Amino acid sequence: MTVSSDTIFTMGRRTILSGLAALPVLYALPAMAQTGVADPLPSWNDTASKQAIVTFVERVTKAGSPDLVPPAERIATFDNDGTLWAEQPIYFQLAFALDRVKALAPLHPEWKDKEPFASLLKGDLKGALAGGEAAIFEIVTVTHSGMTTVEFEQIVQDWIATARHPVTKRLYSEMVYQPMLELLAYLRANGFKTFIVSGGGIDFMRVFAERVYGVPPEQTIGSSGKLDFELRDGKPVLMKMPELNFNDDKNGKPVGIQIHIGRQPIAAFGNSDGDLQMLEWARAGAGVRFALLVHHTDAEREWAYDRTSSIGRLDKALDVAQAEGWTVVDMKNDWKTIFPFGGK
């Protein structure tokens, strides 16, 4: 049995615990939080960030609170890269795409003379990415189209089960932030519906979001390519086409939220300028609202980067957060643990 947020939320406590028992130990969530006996956020230091989270949740959920929000409206949206899992030294989905280029190379002899593939196949990542966004778009397109959705799911499944991070040598699905796993579980235990709203690929994330984050496919929102409904040998399939359907980043995040959820979130969580509009959108509604930025400040246990980083740049959003009084998580000081296995 997989543990979806709905499963956790809909069944009795016995089922919750038996479901959790099926999870790998690394991702064990603080089950005792359900009972109120233990600290629901044990990997968070007792700093202002943790206090702000708990205060917000209590204000919108405690019976009798003037700020009480009905469960159906307790919508929380989370960015993925850099917010729920790491994104250095390159976005993990790009690492997947690069691995796929290598795997597919024998079928594409023409890539030997064609950038960005030629450099990539010679092991020159820097040269391959010199073409900037256009090069990345081409790499993502050839590795994310030309197959059915079911075939793609299997490809990602195989990769996520075996590929390892170049620095930590851990599975990518282990490079998730333990404090954020606890936060997801804490919100769900308080009647929130948790959504991922990421610039990452929707079909890519859905392969592991339920197992790793407890977020089911229908609550995972991301960028997507066009799909074509076709009959193949008389059987219906959805073909992944080499054309962008939706870019779920920056201005696209509030749009994706409206299309998929149809309600304004009351809480949003991000880490970069790509999340600014989502956080502004969550804050724009009436009543008590919560916006949080994860600030990567721990070069030792994770990575330290912000205003000038090419990956996960946090510049304008940091200014807005400071001006508006949003919660900014200082990873180094606010988080007791970074990854379930500790730090890098």
Next chain:
Amino acid sequence: MTVSSDTIFTMGRRTILSGLAALPVLYALPAMAQTGVADPLPSWNDTASKQAIVTFVERVTKAGSPDLVPPAERIATFDNDGTLWAEQPIYFQLAFALDRVKALAPLHPEWKDKEPFASLLKGDLKGALAGGEAAIFEIVTVTHSGMTTVEFEQIVQDWIATARHPVTKRLYSEMVYQPMLELLAYLRANGFKTFIVSGGGIDFMRVFAERVYGVPPEQTIGSSGKLDFELRDGKPVLMKMPELNFNDDKNGKPVGIQIHIGRQPIAAFGNSDGDLQMLEWARAGAGVRFALLVHHTDAEREWAYDRTSSIGRLDKALDVAQAEGWTVVDMKNDWKTIFPFGGK
């Protein structure tokens, strides 16, 4: 409190009953079904259609059944027009658009000389619609764009609370099929997550889908226009743009299901050729699957139409259903009651 499927599904029986008590009597769902004491589908005659539904639900939900499906995968998708509510003499959303053209006419003096508006404003609906799909598209576009999502929601809210059907003089939200309301509740009581997947407008349906069908916004999928995230007087808004984003009909239905849900439904419900691909997609997965067509056969209590109707044409899908042994509901003989208030 509104009763969403999640609310019903996640809380104890006491909450279910107190939630139902808040519903208008017309839409009272068979609460006793939860206990197995009463018939969960009292408005269905005891015919093959009802038996097929119950047999399917028991096969995929009964503990120990070899065909048991985990709750997270119990996805059921429903068309709206002609499946959950009526669609004659014109699609209800088109009736909304026509009313809006009349309301907006004073702001558009140029419409007096411009089709399809000129005919429409003279009361000549037939003349206005003579332009076919292009005319309808123009009427829908001018009435569904140029405002924020919040403003549009209020406009639909006002309309659905007051506008009345030309034949029955009932509110449009009363023109829903009582047997289908019972079916939605029966599936949810058995751990299904119910989704609407309609060619109708996503923002339009979401205004009433939760109250009327118990389907929350995030489980309501439909056609949509492009949205633009903008600042208006410094406040973020989503503007509805005069451009099609997604057409959730025919081949678009399996595509919409993949984008929004990310799982193949195990049961799908429709009434027209526009639903054929959705039903085929639901049936294409492994294991026990269910496909149902509502066949409009009751000219007295509702309307009788199928192969040659310009609205809700049921021709090719009827052939496929008969060839493949799908369940085809004969409204006249299978349904004890049509609308909560009886029949037209």
